[in-house]
Amino acid sequence: MDFGLQDRTAVVTGGAGRIGSADCRLLAEEGANVVVLDVDADGAREVAAEIDETDDGGEAMALECDLTDRRDVADSMDEVRDAFGGVDILVNNAAMVDARSRLADYDDDVWNRDVEINLTGTYNISAEVFPEMCDRGWGRVVNMSSMAGWYGGFGQISYSATKAAMIGVGRTMALEGAQSGVTSNVIAPNIVVGQWADMSPDDLREQVDEYYARIAEATPMRHLGTEEDVANMVAYLCSEQASYVTGQIVGVTGGIDLFSF
Secondary structure: OOOOOOOOEEEEEOOOOHHHHHHHHHHHHOOOEEEEEEOOHHHHHHHHHHHHHOOOOOOEEEEEOOOOOHHHHHHHHHHHHHHHOOOOEEEEOOOOOOOOOOHHHOOHHHHHHHHHHHHHHHHHHHHHHHHHHHHHOOEEEEEEOOHHHHHOOOOOHHHHHHHHHHHHHHHHHHHHHHHHOEEEEEEEEOOEOHHHOOOOHHHHHHHOOHHHHHHHHHOOOOOOEOHHHHHHHHHHHOOHHHOOOOOOEEEEOOOOOOOOO
């Protein structure tokens, strides 16, 4: 299916990461020019080079940016405007997700870091490009939340809180952009594990990690997802076909959010 993204420009934050890079590759395949934006400059360049080597679809641009620095964000978006004329699609994907600790023992610095990167970083870049989308009369915003943001996550208070806030940010932009041709939606994925996605809970337990095995057991499909599962939904929500879809929280979960017994 042609998603109508030819010559659109997409900025994917955290574009060097597992989900972000999958988003970048698929959006480029659909014809979009993709800005792989990440604080990891080498990783961003690798993803952009991989996209450009295919000679199929849109161009790729690697851009090092610290989302917590509003001046850096503004300067980076000026570079995008110089290269492509403006931003049509924003995928707010960048986040930290490495903390596991109960509230009683939580590290204040980890809380502050996650709020600054996961939430304030999203605000900084959204504030930079969303008004221009509204002025031009077309735009797509996708905020990457999580099942932890929807339902909470044991030992993940800073991640859960910031991912819950991503829902509020995304739905607010949906309201503000609705009459200007700009949609904003939120994706809440289950955990995605790439090459381990088809493994049974028992195999995950034996070969990978007890934590992953328990999540797979709680998932009605009895296996975990891939980064491409998420990227497929990102591409659809950015498409022309999704022009009447806005303000939605879309789970890519294998059914883990369902009541099952």
